[in-house]
Amino acid sequence: MTWLLAQLPQTMARDPFLAGFVTGCQQVADSVRAQIDDLEHELDVDLASPEMLAYLGSWLAVSLRPATTPAELDDQRRLIRAVGSVIGYRGTCYGLERLLSALTGAHVTIGDPGGVALPGEPDRPGGDVRIEMSGTGRCDVAQVHAAIREELPVGVGYRLVVAGREQ
Template identity: 75%
Template sequence: MTWLLAQLPQVMARDRVLAAFVTGCQQITDSVRAQIDDLEHEIDVDLASPEMLAYLSSWLAVEVRPAATVAELTAQRRLLRAVGRVLLSRGTATGLEGLLAGLTGAQVTVHDSGGVSLPGEPDPPGGDVQIELTSLGLNDAEQVHAMIREELPVGVGYRLTVAGREA
């Protein structure tokens, strides 16, 4: 007797038509349960397949390229972990530091004067956001610039320095 059929009252379980119907339902639910049981492993960034990583990144508004090497896959996992950690602070200096550290695996320092101005008022003094990285990691400069432009508020300028050199 199957686990679902065992849940029925004995009178119903002895009915052949009902037993066959319930057994068919159990086969369907068993396959769904197996998929649900694996779901926590698919959402875990450390265990997820490369395809699931790409899907998870789309949830978080982060574009990842298909990983061709183990190092690239490791970098994608690091980036998605960083995005999850800084989700609530995206758009801030702290959030940008976390995302760039996740993208590059490097030490990141962001200097931002901060400040807010109302429409028609002059911008607060302080100038552009200064971003310092120790390395680009596996990325080219354009990928890092694209991430920065995506994360900074509209109209905010920045200066990127990598290992002491302007990038």
């Protein structure tokens, strides 16, 4: 006797039609329960399937192309984890540093000259943000520039230096 059929009164459970109907309902319920039980693992970046990882990325405005190697999949997991942890720091040196580090696997240092203007005073140019990276990992320089432009506040200039060479 199945778990759902066992919930019925005995007279109903002995009815062949009702027993078959309830057994069919249980099979559907079991598949739904299995998906719900697995949800915790699907939302874990380290355990999520590539399809679910792309879906999780879409929640964070990160577009992922299908990974073709385990290393690419690991890179995507690292990126999604980093974006999720720094989403509250978007537009800051800390947020950009963590994001670029996760994106490339490189050491990143950011120098921001900053700037302050009192109310009623014109904005003073603060200078460009200097971003130094030890490398670009699997990304090309154009992808790194695109990520930087996406994260920096509007109107902020920057200089990118990769492995000692200005890009």
